[in-house]
Amino acid sequence: MSNTYQALNIPPAANERGGFEVLRCAIIEGELHLTLRPVFNEPNDWGRLFAEVARQVAHAYAHQDRFLQAETLARISSAFEAEMTSPSEVTSSVGPIGQS
Secondary structure, X not given: OOOOOOOOOOOHHHHHHOOOOOEEEEEEOXXXXXXXXXXXXXXXXXXXXXXXXXXXXXXXXXXXXXXXXXXXXXXXXXXXXHHHHOOOOOOOEOOOOOOO
């Protein structure tokens, strides 16, 4: 993996209308690192945000013909529920990118 950080582009609407970033995540040597801004008045709004992220991920996989949207959403939901019920010992560890 490259030693150069590979940041995503800023969403076009943010460049046009402004706004603020609420979450930035990076995988560094297999570990999840993140910063966040707890901007919502109610914690359940984070659930709505994560649900929208899951839908966007499902759409991206389907667009690449990797998985059907329904399958992706079911797998994300299952993994989320499992991690919330019984968290991994090392909560920042994630699998290698592009491998299952």
